[in-house]
Amino acid sequence: MKYIVVKLGGSTLEQLPPTFYKNIVELHQSKEWSPIIVHGGGPLISSLLKSLQIETQFINGLRVTDQNVLDIVEMVLSGSVNKQIVRHLISAKGNAFGISGVDGGLLNSQPVEGAKELGFVGEVVDVNTDMIKEIIQKGYIPVISPIGIDENGQRYNINGDIAASAIASALGANLCLISDIPGIYIEKDNIKHTLKNITKAEVEAMIEDGQIFGGMIPKVKAAIDGLVHDVPEVSIINGLEVDSLIAYCNGEEIGTKIVLNKESSYVK
Structure with missing residues (x-):
């Protein structure tokens, strides 16, 4: 049985078809894969903050988080x-167990670099993998909210991609980032071309020249960090495509695979 961490982006959640959740359940029931879901929820957080007239801002794709914002983030995500x-x-006939990174110290965290500007935004320093494995052994699909905590009980807002990467690294799991686009693409002659694979150096170059921007920055940085820390494989796939996750797990070429140093399909 192989672990696969499936990260669901907040902007994609409302669009995912019922068949996507059925695919997760199918994988779980196959006994070949053990899915662990990590999710975001950015758009819903932004909507609630706006309705409460609480200002929100981002720096390099990360939400600036003071104590008031942190309360809203935890309420929405967890x-x-x-x-x-x-x-x-459950509607797809599966067994699921929802848990926060705070529970049982699941995601032991610390402030990210630049915390002076970002506030209570954190990074994961340790994952309680025994808790995840126990949930799986009892027959459930873990669904993890990316709120971290430190030894003093301070909570942190963890970017979902960063949390998913840390969990995949701790478990030695494949990491699949679910998006509403087919993957990373470049535009050439006014035509968008999805890259089948791309290296660490090429990702960094695309960030530098602005081809990768906003919320995609922490996504690809989390992917690279996972690869550096023993995640076997990281891919970005379109969850809106029917059976895309099943196709990925069957080894089909789908979405964009991010690699460290291998030859890629990136064309400047």
């Missing part, structure tokens, strides 16, 4: 979004 995903999996 409450509304987490349980919504659990309900979807």
Whole structure:
């Protein structure tokens, strides 16, 4: 049985078809793969902050998080979004167990570099993999909300891609970043070309020249960090395509695979 960490982006969640959750359940029931879901929830957080007239801003794709924002982030991620995903999996005839990174010290965290500007934004320093494995052994699909905690009980807002990468690294799992686009693409002659694979150096070059920007920056940086820390494989795939996750797990060429040094399909 192989672990696969499936990261669901907040902007994609509302668009995912019921068949996507059925695919997760199929993988879980196959006994060949053991899926672990990590999710975001950015758009819902932004919407609630706006309705409460709380200003929100981003730096390099990360949300600036003070104490008021942190309360809203935790409420949305660990409450509304987490349980919504659990309900979807139950509707697809699966068994799911929703949990926050705070529970049991699942995601032991510390402030990210630049915390003076970002506030309570964190990075994961240790993952309680025993807890994840125990949930799986009891027959459940873990659904993890990316709120971290340190030894003093301070909570941190963890970018979902960063949390997913850390969990995949700790488990030695494949990492699949679910998006609403086919992968990383370049535009040539006014035509968008999805890259089948791309290296670390090429990702960094695309960030530098602005081809990768906004929320995609922490996504690809998390992918690279995972590869550096023993994640066997990282891919970005379109969750809106029917059976895309099944195709990926069957070894089909789909989405964009991010690699460290191998030859890629990137054309400048």
